Amino acid sequence: MNVPEVVEYSKSLPNVVYAGENLFTCSQDTQEKMKELIEEYKLNRVVVSSCSPSTHEALFQETMKETGLNPYLFDMANIRNHCSWVHRENHAKATEKAKILTRIAIGKARLLEPLYTLSLDVTQTGLVIGGGLAGITAALSIADQGFEVALVEREGRLGGNLNRLKRRPNGEKVDEFLESLVARVNEHPKVKTFLDSDVIAIDGYVGNYVTSIKSRVSGTVDDYEHGIIVITTGAEESxxxxxxxxxxxxxxxxxxxxxxxxxxxxxxxxxxxxxxxxxxxxxxxxxxxxxxxxxxxxxxxxxxxxxxxxxxxxxxxxxxxxxxxxxxxxxxxxxxxxxxxxxxxxxxxxxxxxxxxxxxxxxxxxxxxxxxxxxxxxxxRVILAPAMEPQKDSSELSQMLKIPLNEENFFMEAHVKLRPVDFSAEGIFLAGLAHSPKMMDETISQAKAAAGRACAIISSPEYISVANIATLDAEICAGCGMCVSVCPYNAPELIWMNGRQVAHINAALCKGCGSCSTVCPSGAMQQLGFKEDQTLVEINEALDML
Structure with missing residues (x-):
């Protein structure tokens, strides 16, 4: 495309006081130049027409922070992936499209507002639900890094399916391996074990959970405070x-x-x-x-x-x-x-x-x-190899934490490649047969991965939430509850205010996905950074170019 032509066009748009061309806008030299331009022209909004915000937006936002500007007073037009790469055979049309994309970003930038993250205190302890191989491994991995962890097992002994296995394929005795693991758990000062126990309630959010654990023997209930959860409930032979x-x-x-x-x-x-x-x-x-x-x-x-x-x-x-x-x-x-x-x-x-x-x-x-x-x-003798199937009560835990199951009722990760041991809900992780049937070595690897991800949260005394969360105008909220039904993170809830029911957003749980704002029939729910007026101006800027 003709980049100089796009630059000259940008200079003609309202409120634009500077437009320039760089070979590599993400380079250190250009970042320093950007800081100087912000200072020289007293800029309060910045738009970069370049590559993908998925890979480079955070870099430019950090540059803005270093100059004293709010990092969310920034927008990007992706004229590489969305324009030059897909229209490489037609330079003239690619240039015109780049003008449109840049104009849209500038139009939205005029209405951008400063946004702020929320800092939450973190309870630096963990909870592992399920005391099989995955649960034991995850608990020990967390404890070995210096954090207290509670290990909850419904049966009267740890080990799960390992208690029935005798040898590994290489001939190693499983009972000796299990005994050494259980001994480590019992002797570890950071591991608190709940045997013959069930999780009956979980309240809270990432960094601040409270779980009620009921003993099957005495009937007593212990409330345990923790910052993360690892699901290792296992599976069983059908x-x-x-x-x-x-x-x-x-x-x-x-x-x-x-x-x-x-x-x-x-x-x-x-x-x-x-x-x-x-x-x-x-x-x-x-x-x-x-x-x-x-x-x-x-x-x-x-x-x-x-x-x-x-x-x-x-x-x-x-x-x-x-x-x-x-x-x-x-x-x-x-x-x-x-x-x-x-x-x-x-x-x-x-x-x-x-x-x-x-x-x-x-x-x-x-x-x-x-x-x-x-x-x-x-x-x-006839020896059968039946299917491994998830625990019968997986759906109860799924509903309690609002975490998804797949069609076979195994717990489903957020993304099989990018977040293989995470749930979409922040602060909850999974490992072992609760996720899918797997071998012992695979279970151990996945449990250690889940523990590592969990420790990334509880290793810090505070957790920083996202800034572009949902916000609510309670005066026009009808209390219909549609936002509650669609949110994958359990962030909205219905509360009573001035004698009527309205929605309320837990900022710690909200991830800014926008599901609630798209279904809200009254327009009371808006997503910061993507408010209705900001979206409409983008549409109008595009239509004005047609």
Whole structure:
């Protein structure tokens, strides 16, 4: 585009006392020049027509602060991404569009008002809900950084699903690993543990939460003050509704792990064991992969083959998904003689009973696509790999904190790449199986990430809120509550004022998303920095150019 032409046009607009061109407006030299121009021309509004405000607005606002100006008396016209890049084949039209975008920004700048952030005191303690691997790891990570943390677990012991796992794929004993973690929790002076306890109420906002914790044993309620929350409520193995799970010889993988380390003699006498994968998983009810099942089946099959190399172990699968480096255990199982038989979703295995003359025995029939015929196996045990599903009360916690769940009722992060352990609500984080099925090492990594994000808040005695929050004209508010229903951060609430119901904005919770102002039928709700008159002048400036 013709940048000098845009500069000359800008000089002709009302209230513009200076317009200039720079090669790199974001450079240190240009920032110093901007400070000098603000001082020389006594500027009280600044507009930059350049690149994206997403990446550079904060830089220019900081420059304004250094000159004594309010940083929100600034606006940007993105004539790079929105103009030159998308109209690179038509320079004349790109130049005209750049004029329009610049005029719009200048028009809004005339009506900009100083905005101010809110400083909130922070309670420098944390709360972790759920005492499984993720919860223990998050609590210890926070405590190791010097902050007090409360760890709430509904059961009478810590560990969650780890209490039922016996070995990791590499052969390490899980109980020894868990015992060391629990010992660290019990001995840590900064960790306060609530066992056999439920969270019954949570009030407050980032930096200032108060949670009521009720003991299942005594019924007493403790109120705990804290600055952040980490959700690590975990998941559980679903109960299969097929393949005769009610039979004592049909077990889930976790059921099987319960006896794997204690009944070697009986296990070693078995001749045939069949493991069936994706039981109630990757279907309409549970459309996701439970991630841990294939590795768990391979791990247990290796253990059986080492107990009795002559034992026939069959894994009937849809897809073998031993993620990452766990593929080496699949290769080891194949080398030990574990037989893998693939099936299609529309041709599932059939588990039934046959009469062998003395008593009824289990029989598994499945179509082998290599042989292109049905095979029958008469196993001593059938081991099922059911879906991992979230805790039943996830929805209660979701409603209590107003944090989202996905379609499968797992907690959903704010952004899978940019904020993978954050919720949209500030000060609340998640980790572990409460988020999605995952392996132990992934759970540990995510829990440490959540703890790190949490400590970024409680490491400071104060929290700075956003400035462009919603504001309310109570005189014209109708108290309809539409703002309350759409806010993802729980910022608006209805209160009684002078005998009538009106909305009230908690400035600490508001993130300036604008949802409330867009649905307000009376115009009482406005978003600072994007007020109605500021938006209308942008529209009018654009229309005047047509």
């Amino acid at each position: 109960k299969p509704q097929e393949y005769h799970y009610e039979d004592e010889n049909v077990l889930s993988q976790l059921d099987f792990e319960d006896i794997l380390e204690v009944d070697h003699k009986a296990l070693s006498k078995m001749k045939n064991v069949v493991m069936i994968q994706c039981v109630g998983s990757r279907d309409e009810e549970h459309p996701y992969c439970s991630r841990v099942c294939c590795t768990q089946a391979v791990k247990n099959s290796i253990h059986l083959k080492k107990l009795n190399p002559k034992m026939n172990v069959y894994i009937i699968y849809r897809d073998v998904r031993t993620y990452g480096f766990n593929e080496i255990y699949y290769q080891e199982a194949r080398a030990l003689g574990v037989v893998f038989v693939r099936y299609n979703e529309d041709e599932k295995p059939v588990v039934d009973y046959i009469d062998d003359g003395e008593n009824k025995r289990l029989a598994v029939r499945v179509k082998d696509h290599v042989l292109n015929s049905e095979i029958e196996i008469r196993p001593d």
